[in-house]
Amino acid sequence: xxxxxxxxxxxxxxxxxxxxxxxxxxxxxxxxxxxxxxxxxxxxxxxxxxxxxxxxxxxxxxxxxxxxxxxxxxxxxxxxxxxxxxxxxxxxxxxxxxxxxxxxxxxxxxxxxxxxxxxxxxxxxxxxxxxxxxxxxxxxxxxxxxxxxxxxxxxxxxxxxxxxxxxxxxxxxxxxxxxxxxxxxxxxxxxxxxxxxxxxxxxxxxxxxxxxxxxxxxxxxxxxxxxxxxxxxxxxxxxxxxxxxxxxxxxxxxxxxxxxxxxxxxxxxxxxxxxxxxxxxxxxxxxxxxxxxxxxxxxxxxxxxxxxxxxxxxxxxxxxxxxxxxxxxxxxxxxxxxxxxxxxxxxxxxxxxxxxxxxxxxxxxx
Amino acid sequence: xxxxxxxxxxxxxxxxxxxxxxxxxxxxxxxxxxxxxxxxxxxxxxxxxxxxxxxxxxxxxxxxxxxxxxxxxxxxxxxxxxxxxxxxxxxxxxxxxxxxxxxxxxxxxxxxxxxxxxxxxxxxxxxxxxxxxxxxxxxxxxxxxxxxxxxxxxxxxxxxxxxxxxxxxxxxxxxxxxxxxxxxxxxxxxxxxxxxxxxxxxxxxxxxxxxxxxxxxxxxxxxxxxxxxxxxxxxxxxxxxxxxxxxxxxxxxxxxxxxxxxxxxxxxxxxxxxxxxxxxxxxxxxxxxxxxxxxxxxxxxxxxxxxxxxxxxxxxxxxxxxxxxxxxxxxxxxxxxxxxxxxxxxxxxxxxxxxxxxxxxxxxxxxxxxxxxxxxxxxxxxxxxxxxxxxxxxxxxxxxxxxxxxxxxxxxxxxxxxxxxxxxxxxxxxxxxxxxxxxxxxxxxxxxxxxxxxxxxxxxxxxxxxxxxxxxxxxxxxxxxxxxxxxxxxxxxxxxxxxxxxxxxxxxxxxx
Numbered sequence: 001x002x003x004x005x006x007x008x009x010x011x012x013x014x015x016x017x018x019x020x021x022x023x024x025x026x027x028x029x030x031x032x033x034x035x036x037x038x039x040x041x042x043x044x045x046x047x048x049x050x051x052x053x054x055x056x057x058x059x060x061x062x063x064x065x066x067x068x069x070x071x072x073x074x075x076x077x078x079x080x081x082x083x084x085x086x087x088x089x090x091x092x093x094x095x096x097x098x099x100x101x102x103x104x105x106x107x108x109x110x111x112x113x114x115x116x117x118x119x120x121x122x123x124x125x126x127x128x129x130x131x132x133x134x135x136x137x138x139x140x141x142x143x144x145x146x147x148x149x150x151x152x153x154x155x156x157x158x159x160x161x162x163x164x165x166x167x168x169x170x171x172x173x174x175x176x177x178x179x180x181x182x183x184x185x186x187x188x189x190x191x192x193x194x195x196x197x198x199x200x201x202x203x204x205x206x207x208x209x210x211x212x213x214x215x216x217x218x219x220x221x222x223x224x225x226x227x228x229x230x231x232x233x234x235x236x237x238x239x240x241x242x243x244x245x246x247x248x249x250x251x252x253x254x255x256x257x258x259x260x261x262x263x264x265x266x267x268x269x270x271x272x273x274x275x276x277x278x279x280x281x282x283x284x285x286x287x288x289x290x291x292x293x294x295x296x297x298x299x300x301x302x303x304x305x306x307x308x309x310x311x312x313x314x315x316x317x318x319x320x321x322x323x324x325x326x327x328x329x330x331x332x333x334x335x336x337x338x339x340x341x342x343x344x345x346x347x348x349x350x351x352x353x354x355x356x357x358x359x360x361x362x363x364x365x366x
Numbered sequence: 367x368x369x370x371x372x373x374x375x376x377x378x379x380x381x382x383x384x385x386x387x388x389x390x391x392x393x394x395x396x397x398x399x400x401x402x403x404x405x406x407x408x409x410x411x412x413x414x415x416x417x418x419x420x421x422x423x424x425x426x427x428x429x430x431x432x433x434x435x436x437x438x439x440x441x442x443x444x445x446x447x448x449x450x451x452x453x454x455x456x457x458x459x460x461x462x463x464x465x466x467x468x469x470x471x472x473x474x475x476x477x478x479x480x481x482x483x484x485x486x487x488x489x490x491x492x493x494x495x496x497x498x499x500x501x502x503x504x505x506x507x508x509x510x511x512x513x514x515x516x517x518x519x520x521x522x523x524x525x526x527x528x529x530x531x532x533x534x535x536x537x538x539x540x541x542x543x544x545x546x547x548x549x550x551x552x553x554x555x556x557x558x559x560x561x562x563x564x565x566x567x568x569x570x571x572x573x574x575x576x577x578x579x580x581x582x583x584x585x586x587x588x589x590x591x592x593x594x595x596x597x598x599x600x601x602x603x604x605x606x607x608x609x610x611x612x613x614x615x616x617x618x619x620x621x622x623x624x625x626x627x628x629x630x631x632x633x634x635x636x637x638x639x640x641x642x643x644x645x646x647x648x649x650x651x652x653x654x655x656x657x658x659x660x661x662x663x664x665x666x667x668x669x670x671x672x673x674x675x676x677x678x679x680x681x682x683x684x685x686x687x688x689x690x691x692x693x694x695x696x697x698x699x700x701x702x703x704x705x706x707x708x709x710x711x712x713x714x715x716x717x718x719x720x721x722x723x724x725x726x727x728x729x730x731x732x733x734x735x736x737x738x739x740x741x742x743x744x745x746x747x748x749x750x751x752x753x754x755x756x757x758x759x760x761x762x763x764x765x766x767x768x769x770x771x772x773x774x775x776x777x778x779x780x781x782x783x784x785x786x787x788x789x790x791x792x793x794x795x796x797x798x799x800x801x802x803x804x805x806x807x808x809x810x811x812x813x814x815x816x817x818x819x820x821x822x823x824x825x826x827x828x829x830x831x832x833x834x835x836x837x838x839x840x841x842x843x844x845x846x847x848x849x850x851x852x853x854x855x856x857x858x859x860x861x862x863x864x865x866x867x868x869x870x871x872x873x874x875x876x877x878x
Contacts, residue, residue, distance in 0.1 A: 205737045205745040213721035222682055222720055224706040283725040294749040
């Protein structure tokens with residue numbers, strides 16, 4: 001359809017058709033909204049050897065969400081969903097903190113590592129349970145993961161005896177509240193997890209097999225993919241990500257709150273995945289998209305505070321923005337509003353000019 | 367005969383997909399009261415033309431005129447309102463609802479917000495009756511065979527105009543491959559209904575890969591090739607050889623060659639041996655032996671257990687009796703993995719639901735089976751992968767030859783080739799092909815049959831299932847005959863075996 005003189009529009013179209021274009025556009029727009037309210041929004045300054053600024057805070061506060069959403073992406077790509085991540089966040093935090101608080105010396109590295117290990121193992125066990133129910137027992141993912149979503153918070157409360165456990169451990173504080181090389185340490189954790197996930201899915205064949213299972217489960221079975229194994233693995237990985245997020249949240253507050261830690265984070269995570277361009281139906285997924293999606297949500301939360309939306313209308317405002325974002329992402333909506341019609345009319349008369357008798361083969365550009 | 371004005375005229379139709387020009391300036395016209403065949407190879411643009419006509423795809427150029435007025439068809443619903451109804455190969459109805467409900471879904475007559483159930487049943491019965499069909503409209507659709515469901519779909523489409531109050535009625539009825547899974551009697555029933563509608567003045571656009579059916583029912587045909595119009599002919603003026611030459615753009619020698627092709631005569635030792643293999647509700651226990659390099663054809667009516675037999679040999683369904691031995695070793699067959707590990711490959715008859723992953727690219731679909739057998743930890747190195755994929759795209763002539771294309775956008779024949787490539791890459795010992803030529807055109811059919819012959823020459827065993835007996839007869843060393851979910855006979859192919867002999871065996875159900 002592109003004539004030689006139309007390279008600029010063609011390039012523009014190639015850009016707008018990139019699967020990350022709309023998530024990035026929304027993120028940039030949201031960031032810009034803040035500028036009139038806080039003119040130094042993009043400023044980053046150095047104090048006490050640490051970098052400070054709104055952008056740094058967004059990444060810092062968004063870290064747990066990014067982690068959870070990255071794990072959720074793989075689950076959703078297999079055609080599933082994991083509602084239990086919030087509860088897993090709470091369980092991990094509760095176990096780790098209660099173990100640390102029992103230590104004589106809360107700053108002992110060995111104890112802290114062991115505590116984190118216990119928390120993460122518990123998280124992975126939760127994932128194994130989810131995967132077992134979904135893949136082995138054939139229970140609908142939304143129901144299977146609902147069990148831990150509901151029961152998990154009860155378990156977390158049991159672990160903490162219904163109290164909020166507070167700890168005072170310097171090494172543990174580092175994960176969610178510390179700094180390293182002038183940046184919040186959690187940013188490095190997130191970067192590492194994202195890098196590992198990308199490597200795990202794209203450097204091995206795991207990504208392809210996940211997309212195949214989500215794209216057509218029966219065909220995948222008949223092609224010999226052990227989809228049961230893959231699904232269980234993915235649920236375990238998702239829970240592991242939620243567990244790391246749980247460490248981060250409890251470390252940041254130096255406390256484990258079985259009731260409120262990671263509350264509703266599963267919904268934000270699902271939203272982040274969808275904004276990032278991964279379909280809830282399963283199949284193709286994009287880790288990069290999910291990271292941007294999570295940043296969009298965190299930026300939105302920050303924006304709500306900076307432009308001073310009254311607390312009681314917070315959620316309504318958030319909902320309105322989310323609706324707009326989702327509509328912008330829908331090709332159907334864009335075609336209706338921004339008028340794909342106009343473009344079609346321009347190109348239509350040019351087409352019959354192609355000599356029909358030249359009988360072009362099915363030509364493949366690129 | 368003075369030519370009446372066409373009811374539908376499409377002029378200079380252009381349609382492009384990313385990387386592919388599917389239609390370039392195609393003209394097409396349809397007269398009232400005629401049955402018009404749309405012919406062409408896979409990827410010639412038949413489906414695209416139909417989808418443009420029925421509003422599934424927006425057109426990129428050209429005009430559509432209906433009853434002399436230019437129309438813009440933006441959606442399937444608009445097409446229906448304009449009087450263009452479509453029935454696709456797969457019946458898009460709700461099997462759990464009654465026939466009457468299916469006919470009226472989405473346009474139920476209501477009074478004060480309540481649905482008039484009585485009126486629905488009465489009107490549905492009248493519509494069915496008027497078209498000369500004997501169907502109980504209160505029974506659930508699923509209680510009828512696929513063929514009747516298809517007739518119901520037609521009743522639903524043509525009944526639309528009468529009941530929506532606009533009085534436009536169906537002017538154009540599009541039937542896309544309606545006969546591909548029907549048996550002979552069912553086809554006749556369908557043809558009766560089509561003739562009746564034609565005599566009422568409906569223009570019918572008919573797509574089928576069965577040339578005999580085209581010559582039986584159609585008045586006129588339009589031939590497409592590579593997205594361009596090749597010609598429009600009265601059926602009576604163009605014989606089958608001429609038609610095929612128009613469709614594939616070259617003389618028939620290539621096809622003839624196949625007929626003279628000698629089957630490999632010396633088949634080797636036993637490769638696969640099934641003893642007492644069976645599954646309740648699937649197929650009665652059977653014994654079967656497939657030798658190395660042998661093509662074993664399965665003949666039988668639709669539903670006779672051909673597919674069920676193949677699925678048991680692949681572990682797609684679990685057998686509840688018997689055992690399978692492959693090269694002397696017993697294979698458990700509890701899942702496809704077991705069979706794949708032993709060197710069995712299976713191309714399902716349902717390309718879309720059991721074969722392809724439509725969202726993935728051609729390349730990803732091709733390497734899927736090989737990758738699955740290697741496990742996720744050992745990805746195929748990129749260079750080796752690209753080389754393999756390029757080799758098979760070229761060998762099987764997959765079009766477009768773009769490994770990055772999404773497989774869902776390919777035509778049926780090319781999708782079938784992608785599936786074949788997927789399994790050939792794993793170098794199986796036994797290749798099971800369930801209806802590999804269904805819904806694809808003559809050219810691709812010949813290519814696939816030739817491929818089967820050459821694979822067998824190279825020592826691969828093939829289990830070949832096809833509805834067309836000629837195909838089975840032409841390719842097979844041995845023909846297994848099925849009837850009523852039982853393997854009733856195994857005939858060694860030879861000069862005395864003819865299609866009528868096979869038919870007799872099917873009919874009598876015993877080895878003669």
